[in-house]
């Protein structure tokens with residue numbers, strides 16, 4: 001799965017040199033960070049609404065679709081700031097390592 005994020009990160013970097021009419025990502029870069037963050041906010045709201053609908057209906061397809069939009073726009077915001085998707089994966093891995101170590105320590109103290 002991380003290969004998909006790496007490939008998407010590469011495309012997001014390539015779009016930095018593209019003309020705004022040639023691609024959605026290039027058009028977002030051209031509009032600037034505030035517009036990208038506005039999209040992150042919109043997609044977060046749409047994800048929340050879709051999650052509440054999913055809870056009622058039992059159908060998760062819309063919340064998965066909206067979460068993909070949210071992740072995508074968050075990665076565009078990070079790319080605009082000069083960060084790649086791997087930075088987020090590394091942070092998640094770091095937290096996983098810490099909690100894994102804490103769990104091991106609490107087990108050996110028992």
Ligand SMILES: N=c1c2ncn([C@@H]3O[C@H](COP(=O)(O)OP(=O)(O)OP(=O)(O)O)[C@@H](O)[C@H]3O)c2ncn1[C@@H]1O[C@H](COP(=O)(O)O)[C@@H](O)[C@H]1O
Nearest residue numbers: 008011012015022023024025026027039042068069072073
């Ligand atoms: N993953 C995505 C992706 N997810 C969502 N979107 C776009 O994000 C937008 C979602 O916003 P909305 O639903 O609000 O739609 P909208 O009304 O068109 O947006 P606004 O006019 O309000 O800004 C849609 O235009 C989607 O097409 C994406 N656009 C691109 N990608 C990836 O980015 C790559 C590069 O895309 P381009 O720059 O378009 O070549 C693609 O190959 C994909 O892998």
